[in-house]
Amino acid sequence: xxxxxxxxxxxxxxxxxxxxxxRTPPAASSGFPYIAIPQLKEGRIVLNDVRRISPEHLxxxxxxxxxxxxxxxxxxxxxxxxxxxxxxxLECALGQNLVLLRADGTKLFPPFLRWLVRGTxxxxxxxxxxxxxAVFDSLKCADIPNFSMRLPPLPEQKAxxxxxxxxxxxxxxxxxxxxxxxxxxxxxxxxxxxDFDPVRAKLDPAGRDQLPNLDPATAELFPDSFxxxxxxxxxxxxxxxxxxxxxTADRGLSYKGEGLRDDRTGLPMHNLNSIFEGGGYKHAxxxxxxxxxxxxxxxxxxxxxxxxxxxxxDHLLIGYAAIVPRCFGSKGLFSHHIYxxxxxxxxxxxxxxxxxxxxxxRWHYWISGFSNGTTIxxxxxxxxxxxxxxxxxxxxxxxxxxxxxxxxxxxxDNIQQSHTLASLRDTLLPKLLSGELSTERFQSP
Numbered sequence: 001x002x003x004x005x006x007x008x009x010x011x012x013x014x015x016x017x018x019x020x021x022x023r024t025p026p027a028a029s030s031g032f033p034y035i036a037i038p039q040l041k042e043g044r045i046v047l048n049d050v051r052r053i054s055p056e057h058l059x060x061x062x063x064x065x066x067x068x069x070x071x072x073x074x075x076x077x078x079x080x081x082x083x084x085x086x087x088x089x090l091e092c093a094l095g096q097n098l099v100l101l102r103a104d105g106t107k108l109f110p111p112f113l114r115w116l117v118r119g120t121x122x123x124x125x126x127x128x129x130x131x132x133x134a135v136f137d138s139l140k141c142a143d144i145p146n147f148s149m150r151l152p153p154l155p156e157q158k159a160x161x162x163x164x165x166x167x168x169x170x171x172x173x174x175x176x177x178x179x180x181x182x183x184x185x186x187x188x189x190x191x192x193x194x195d196f197d198p199v200r201a202k203l204d205p206a207g208r209d210q211l212p213n214l215d216p217a218t219a220e221l222f223p224d225s226f227x228x229x230x231x232x233x234x235x236x237x238x239x240x241x242x243x244x245x246x247x248t249a250d251r252g253l254s255y256k257g258e259g260l261r262d263d264r265t266g267l268p269m270h271n272l273n274s275i276f277e278g279g280g281y282k283h284a285x286x287x288x289x290x291x292x293x294x295x296x297x298x299x300x301x302x303x304x305x306x307x308x309x310x311x312x313x314d315h316l317l318i319g320y321a322a323i324v325p326r327c328f329g330s331k332g333l334f335s336h337h338i339y340x341x342x343x344x345x346x347x348x349x350x351x352x353x354x355x356x357x358x359x360x361x362r363w364h365y366w367i368s369g370f371s372n373g374t375t376i377x378x379x380x381x382x383x384x385x386x387x388x389x390x391x392x393x394x395x396x397x398x399x400x401x402x403x404x405x406x407x408x409x410x411x412x413d414n415i416q417q418s419h420t421l422a423s424l425r426d427t428l429l430p431k432l433l434s435g436e437l438s439t440e441r442f443q444s445p
Contacts, residue, residue: 005151005153005435008107008151009146011145013103013107014105014106014108015101015108015113017101018064018100020096020098020099021063021094023096024095024096026054027051027053028052028057031057031058032053032054033051033092033093034095035094036095037075037078037082041084044084044085051095067100069088070086071101072100072117073099076097078136083118085114101117107151109154111165115429118429121149121150122149126147129146160439163432163439164429171421175418177410182280185403185407188400193390193392196222196234196235199235221399222235223235223236224236231390235392239391242388243384244385246391247344247347247354247384248341249306249339249381250296250340251336252333252334252336252340253293255293256291259291259292260288261289263288266291268287268288268332270335271285271334273287274338275305275306276320278316279355287335298332299332300332301329301332302323303340304342304355305322305340307320307337308337308339308378309338311377318379319367319368319383321354323352326412327415339379339381339384341354348398352405353397353404355408370386
């Protein structure tokens with residue numbers, strides 16, 4: 001460890017602590033994020049399911065201080081010591097049991113603070129000052145400024161922040177790219193196969209020459225009229241058939257708890273926690289299982305899986321789908337809380353089309369309506385067999401699949417790259433903060 005790194009308290013380093021407003025504003029249907037403890041994840045603010053507040057309440061709840069870029073939000077309770085930095089451009093307010101840490105830049109470089117509060121010494125200080133309670137452990141506002149840690153000189157702080165920040169910036173770029181790709185594919189599916197926008201454009205004489213983003217060959221695959229069907233008007237010539245004419249669905253392994261392995265031995269088992277609310281694969285939810293199973297409980301990379309269980313009746317998870325990624329190898333299991341859905345050889349469909357169908361809001365509303373239960377909501381297999389669906393021309397499905405598969409493959413590649421970068425960042429972090437590894441090794445000759 002470098003000998004010129006001095007042990008300094010946060011207060012001595014010019015870090016100010018600003019407490020939250022100890023009230024909760026009313027929620028709004030839209031507006032600004034009201035950050036709560038669940039939004040602090042792995043050093044980042046995650047806005048999924050965040051409470052929104054009005055502009056008026058934002059102004060009222062940021063009177064003490066408005067969070068700004070490079071501030072750090074710290075949880076005092078529930079997950080005491082958990083932090084997340086405020087990214088550029090985010091206007092938000094602090095929820096209860098959160099405080100704001102702000103470096104004035106005299107002794108502590110503001111972009112370095114986000115890394116300092118993720119190091120080993122930070123968690124040692126959390127352990128020293130923690131107040132063990134009957135319900136929640138907590139940190140006192142008066143104690144946090146006394147946290148003492150070894151600070152490198154400002155030039156080294158800037159160099160460390162640059163190295164770790166570059167890795168995190170690439171991870172964030174991948175996350176943004178994936179969100180853009182997902183939105184693009186879902187919007188295209190909605191336009192072509194739910195709203196039938198190209199058909200409606202052809203119905204309008206003025207719209208025939210304004211088919212959005214369609215080459216002439218693809219535009220020709222859409223008819224210029226609608227026909228009646230059991231599910232309402234559909235493009236002329238497109239079929240309407242039961243779903244079981246196109247897919248087979250199977251329930252997964254009813255496993256025993258003693259077969260689960262924390263050491264990643266056995267087979268990867270895709271489970272209820274492997275699918276995000278709203279659809280898409282959640283890599284962090286994978287389990288590993290070592291026990292008895294049958295051939296019918298195996299799943300291949302590229303298979304589609306669908307949730308069939310949910311606690312509660314909000315339909316946030318049940319009926320949503322994901323594609324099994326390649327990164328878990330060629331052989332895996334799936335649990336009884338999900339269905340494996342495979343398309344029949346005679347069907348024009350494939351997982352890249354079907355996953356967009358299942359995660360489409362209108363289709364999900366229809367499918368989830370089949371669910372039932374008292375305390376646990378269950379989706380019967382009939383829900384995947386009985387519904388009627390529109391069957392577009394095979395060539396049009398092929399055109400969409402080419403776009404969707406390219407996007408899905410890029411998303412998976414980005415996720416794997418981000419996992420590698422995050423592992424590298426988390427390996428470098430303690431070494432750089434302790435001085436064991438010098439930033440000179442990252443400088444260009």
